[in-house]
Amino acid sequence: MPPYRKFIFICYGSDCKKAGCKKLQSEIKHLVQSHEHKGKYKLIKTKCMDFCKSAPLVVINNEVLKRAELSVVKKKL
Ligand code: FES
Numbered sequence: 001m002p003p004y005r006k007f008i009f010i011c012y013g014s015d016c017k018k019a020g021c022k023k024l025q026s027e028i029k030h031l032v033q034s035h036e037h038k039g040k041y042k043l044i045k046t047k048c049m050d051f052c053k054s055a056p057l058v059v060i061n062n063e064v065l066k067r068a069e070l071s072v073v074k075k076k077l
Helices: 014-018 021-032 070-076
Strands: 006-011 041-046 058-060 063-065
Touching: 006 021, 014 021, 021 041, 021 070, 058 070, 063 070
Parallel strands: 006 041
Antiparallel strands: 006 058, 058 063
């Protein structure tokens, strides 16, 4: 059985794309592939999650991160 992995959801709706979710997604991807976090997380791209005014949006551990930045995401891992 594969090891348990936590999910990280990243919104790929149009407003979040305008707010830079692609760049954030690649930064988070590099972070979770680092030696420290390898194999612990799975990134999922989602459609709009209805928090468009707070883009870019990331959900980790059932917590919604509004106007997400890499530094905030790092603290939540
Ligand atoms: S586009 Fe991301 S929450 Fe709507």
